[in-house]
Amino acid sequence: MIGLEHYLIVSALLFSLGMMGVILRRNLIVIYMGLELMLNAANLALVAFSRFNNSMDGQVMVFFVITVAAAEVAVGLALIVALYRKRQSTEVEDLTSLKL
């Protein structure tokens, strides 16, 4: 029998994978994909809680999270394109103009 814990553990592992992408990779686009993985992990936990607690609120929340993620990706990728026009690079190590 698959219980709530199973889904939560998958969610936690997926979140860790997304965080690994954000911490260890240096390409801005792949970092963004890591962010998407983390958002998806949170979505999975919310849907699992919604089903096991007999409440529809979790699914509504996931619906909103998906919408916000879509808007966030559009804006973020536009920012990356604007940055690439100025710097000709998407590696985070080349973007150090805020460094003191």
Place this chain on the structure above:
Amino acid sequence: MEALLFYIFAALTLICGLLVVANPFTRNPVTSAMFLVCTIISMAGLFVLLHAFFLAAVQVMVYAGAVIVLFLFVIMLLDIPSVEQRSFNLLGVGMGGLGLLAVGGIVIQTILRSGIGQGKNPQLEGATKELGVTLFTEYVLAFEIMGVLLLVGMMGVILLSKKDLK
């Protein structure tokens, strides 16, 4: 049957997720995007197992259909030259991995020890009709705000992609 499907979809999700962030064969962002599609579709399978049919469809349409296409457009538009393998900062990678293991371990330990799923049975039948009714009665204000947010996002993207950004 359900357990078997759960393990198949969970394994697919985690393996493809790992290949998104740490592919041992290539550093190409296009490969990462393709494995992200795979992750998202297997996660839609998990949503179906949780009886969230509408969200599974939305997941496939919005993520696999729109977000990934946007990613691929940007990757191919920028035509990033294949990066030379830079030397790893071993200390940084080690500390990052350690922190990661700590976070994952703490979360999983908490889940296992708190007994959060004790005596809980899957109850909710996530029918699309109920989701729609909840969305348009209890959460109608949030729904409207989300529409404004999408409009703001759209205007921001148009402004940012103008040629002479001021």
